[in-house]
Amino acid sequence: MSRVAREKPGPLEYHRRWPLQLIVGATFFFLYFPLIILMVFSFNDSRRNIVWQGFTFDYYEKVFKNAELIEAFGNSLTIAFFCTIISVILGALTAVMLWRFRFPGKTAVEGAMALPIVVPEICMGVAMLVFFAKIMPWPSGMPWPLNLGAIIIAHVSFAFPFVATVVRARLASFNRELEEAAKDLGASEWRTFWDVLVPHMQPGLIAGALLAFTLSLDDFVITFFTAGPDTITFPVKVYSMLRFSVTPEVNAASTILIVVTVALTAIGLHLQNQSENKKLKP
Amino acid sequence: MEQTWRQARGAFAAIAAPPLVWLLLFFLVPLGVIWAYSFGENVGPITIDLTGTFANYMRALEPLYLGIFGKSVIVAGVTTLLCLLVGFPVALAIAFASPRMKAWLLLLIMLPFWTNLLIRTFALIAVLREQGYVNFGIEWFWNLASSARELVGMAPLGDYEPLTLLYNNAAVIVGLVYVHLPFMVLPLYSALDRMDRSLMEASLDLGAGHLRTILLVVVPLAAPGIASGVLITFIPALGSYLTPDLLGGTDSQMIANVIERQFKKANDWPFGAALSFLLMYLTFFAIAAQALIQRKPGRR
Secondary structure, three states: OOOOOOOOOOOOOHHHOHHHHHHHHHHHHHHHHHHHHHHHHHHEOOOOOOOOOOEOOHHHHHHHHOHHHHHHHHHHHHHHHHHHHHHHHHHHHHHHHHHHEEOOOHHHHHHHHHHHHHOOHHHHHHHHHHHHHHHOOOOOOOOOOHHHHHHHHHHHHHHHHHHHHHHHHHHOOOOHHHHHHHHHOOOOHHHHHHHHHHHHHHHHHHHHHHHHHHHHHHOOHHHHHHOOOOOOOHHHHHHHHHHHOOOHHHHHHHHHHHHHHHHHHHHHHHHHHHHHHHHHOO | OOEEHHHHHHHHHHHHHHHHHHHHHHHHHHHHHHHHHOOOEEOOOOOEEOOOOOHHHHHHOOHHHHHHHHHHHHHHHHHHHHHHHHHHHHHHHHHOOOHHHHHHHHHHHHHHHHOOHHHHHHHHHHHHOOOOHHHHHHHHHHHHHHHHHHHOOOOOOOOOOOOOOOOOHHHHHHHHHHHHHHHHHHHHHHHHHHOOHHHHHHHHHOOOOHHHHHHHHHHHHOHHHHHHHHHHHHHHHHOOOHHHHHHOOOOOOOHHHHHHHHHHOOOOHHHHHHHHHHHHHHHHHHHHHHHHHHHHHHHO
8 A cells, every 4th residue: 555656645645636626625715705805805995896906994993983883793793692591591401301211291392492493484483573572572662681592592492402402412422320329329309400400511502602602693584574663683684785885884884793703713722721731631 | 320219309409409400490381381382373463372283384384384394404415515515635744744834724613613603694795795895805906807898909897796696595505604614524533533433545556546436435434424413513503593593584484484473573473383393393303313324234
């Protein structure tokens, strides 16, 4: 085998063969070219957004002076924050329930928990629209952050089953004897849960929180149906700006959101790696 | 070993109650209301009578709406096929890369995932529109060809007419592929990564070419991954709202756009509810079909 010349790819080194390299390169170009163009042109000194005229921060200044846009951005972050907290708690409880107990109707509960993941967004969106219009009208004019309650509830409903899936995968590697040992040594149910099970779930909880946060921040369709006129989120605001006119302001606002999400995800992944590495050390 | 709920009733109640109540109240009840409305009738501007009529479903089966359903299935199907054709080689390359490179390539595939769907669609519009970069690129080649013709003494080509790349069905499909490609690559990658490579080596040693090895050995081995990738791509593509709304023209509406119109503009909630449930049944049908297909090879 060592007789194969170094320059020649080995039989299974598919990533070193040019047809595949070409396809991978073209795919990444397809995925990134539009996004890079979008970010570059947020610095373009031209209203028309077509030909490069020179570098400017003007549109960022405009974004920060656009009170509606800033409010929408704040709303989005607030919703994502509350959605993450509630989803992580509910998701962790779901995971522990399905992992730990045998109970009648378990298959049905498992199926129902998978529903929010598979039901088309549009169906969930209209269901939330009707629910908050007819069954549980959300009072308008509530103080912040209660005015965002309806959107937060809708977001939690689709985010927490995702968290549950992630946490449950993590729980599969838990040694149940540890729990029994803790109880034998006199720890209460609550103590065992908090001191034995939760530390083990931690990487799953972080990953789940990250997922819930991005899902909430990203969501347009369900928010579009749930949001009232005075509770605009960032994606909904960008959508209406897009419909109205495409100015570099939209590019600048989008660039900010991309940077925020990528940075948050990077921090989350870093934390997750750290907590996993800590576990490996004796 | 799992505990039965009887052994720790208190703990079970404390753990199970919050998520179950939430799911019931804020997910199943809203869906149930929609389901009930799909058998209702508009009797006033805001009042809906639940009369148990099937008229909404009958209306959804009219050729106009049946056509839109069919079109949605075809658009989602073509999207899935394109994602598979592009995603398979990419997943193959990632699975066989060195561990360090693998991590980077996976990160690069997942990064657009974390970017807002709306922003990605907007980015695509800027590239595809008449004064976008795809047209600029073609124009450059066009002018090059034109001056080349002049050099050899032929009449130059006329002025470049920008292609209309947006607001048609092709734009919707390109947009859907753009958005859903990571959904396909990730399950394919995890199937290919777990595959027993000695089988590929055996096939290559015994004289099969690479293409033959991939078609006859790798594809059957990766079949479960392919099936789940197809499902994970097809379902969201089928119900997509934003991409046809922003990239499509008047004739490229998908079923989600029709549903939105019933609820926001036409104000015909019962009919919109019936369409929503038909879309949901279609989704469940796709999931059930996938489960059936996946069960078969396991029995061999």
